[in-house]
Amino acid sequence: MKKDIIIAKQCGLQRAFFWYLVAVMAAGLLVVALSFILPDSWKEEVSCFGMSRHQVAVNVMIASIMVIVFGGVFIIGRRYDLKCPKCGRSIQGGFYSGLAITTGKCGHCGETIVEE
Numbered sequence: 001m002k003k004d005i006i007i008a009k010q011c012g013l014q015r016a017f018f019w020y021l022v023a024v025m026a027a028g029l030l031v032v033a034l035s036f037i038l039p040d041s042w043k044e045e046v047s048c049f050g051m052s053r054h055q056v057a058v059n060v061m062i063a064s065i066m067v068i069v070f071g072g073v074f075i076i077g078r079r080y081d082l083k084c085p086k087c088g089r090s091i092q093g094g095f096y097s098g099l100a101i102t103t104g105k106c107g108h109c110g111e112t113i114v115e116e
């Protein structure tokens with residue numbers, strides 16, 4: 001594995017994670033804003049499970065954010081993950097990527113994984 005690839009993947013991961021956090025915060029703010037915009041008549045109107053239509057709408061929006069949160073982690077993890085060719089464990093995240101870049105070794109098994 002080349003050092004350049006590990007560095008590029010690490011930079012891509014950080015960039016993707018930044019935009020992921022921006023998207024989650026924007027979605028959260030959108031839910032708060034929409035909960036104020038929803039018509040007041042929805043608060044009295046009982047829809048299902050004894051909840052008002054307003055509560056149902058807010059819960060659906062919160063569930064949508066959960067999909068963004070977990071889906072984003074899954075997609076970013078899949079796209080930017082790097083596995084050690086010797087032990088097969090992830091060398092991305094935590095101190096593992098930094099260790100691989102500086103020492104050329106896997107943080108799990110200690111094998112040399114970076115070729116010059």
Ligand SMILES: [Zn+2]
Pocket residue numbers: 084085086087088089106107108109110111
């Ligand atoms: Zn390893």
